[in-house]
Amino acid sequence: MYRFLLTPRWLALHVVVLLVIPAFVFLGRWQFGRYEERSSSSHQTTANMSAAPVPLEGLVPPGAPMRAHDRYRPVTVTGTFDAGAQLLVRRRVQDTRVGFYVLTPLRTADGVGVLVNRGWVKAGATADAPPEVPPPSTGEVTVTGRLQPSETEETTGIRNRPGLPPGQVLLINTESVGRGLPYKLLDGYVELTGQQPQAQAAPAPVPAPDVGGGGGLNLAYGVQWWLFIGIAIGGWILLIRREAADLRAEAAKGEKETVDA
Structure with missing residues (x-):
């Protein structure tokens, strides 16, 4: 029933999935690294700006x-x-x-x-x-x-x-x-x-940096890439099960036609 997994079309799909999964793992880890880096920088900036x-x-x-x-x-x-x-x-x-x-x-x-x-x-x-x-x-x-x-x-x-x-x-x-x-x-x-003493007239002051994000967007992207891993594996399994179900249905239909004949 599952011999179709060794056909060229399915072998190509297996290769794509096996390449996509480590790529998504790498991208997720990179985004988590950026999150840690930016969070650390955000904490440092906040501490520096609040110092005397x-x-x-x-x-x-x-x-x-x-x-x-x-x-x-x-x-x-x-x-x-x-x-x-x-x-x-x-x-x-x-x-x-x-x-x-x-x-x-x-x-x-x-x-x-x-x-x-x-x-x-x-x-x-x-x-x-x-x-x-x-x-x-x-x-x-x-x-x-x-x-x-x-x-x-x-x-x-x-x-x-x-x-x-x-x-x-x-x-x-x-x-x-x-x-x-x-x-x-x-x-x-x-x-x-x-x-x-204060100046009588002055240029517009440069605003303080916005450090509220702290890399939160990178964290969201990291989670997103790792969710894609589950989606890729789940979709791969779903396609296999659907193909197997179609083959079983065709086989059952063929047996029925043979009996009727």
Whole structure:
């Protein structure tokens, strides 16, 4: 009755099922791995953002690289804005609108600089029109903000290119920006959340990251891929049983016709 399982058509189906099952196992495990990775990152981000602000140079001493696990840590730094070295970071979207981040170096009393993302401004009326940018505060200020690592093409997916208008960049990269400054920059940059004394006018603040998901979508996808394994096996068995039932029905019909004849 089950000799049909050795026919070419059924052998091909067996091969497909045997290939699909390990593929679904791999995809499910990969999604679970992504879930664990993103959940861990989400917990780290939440813990960092809820920490008390600390002096920036305590986390990023001059000449030392910023540590990846310090991202989003609230920091404070005191100095004066270098308005002449201010840059606009192109192609930044906020509230579904394309605009610029306003990147202004803050020079400390120790003579080192810190890149400060003061916030977002909307693009000009045309592609060539410069945006309206509130000037930075004059005099000494104390900035509070979220610590961020330097951006690269690999971490952002933004392709850097030359030929931009003067005073504009595509990436907030400490190394490349620092080449045009007469003082050293601390690694990373600060995403401004507060300033004392407060500025009379300021760009729109960059919103805090949304960490609520925590990889939940990856968990759902992982479960989905493993459910597909059960569906594939169940469908395979169902097809075999249906084929066997059809063959039995044909055999019974043939026997009946023979008896009637």
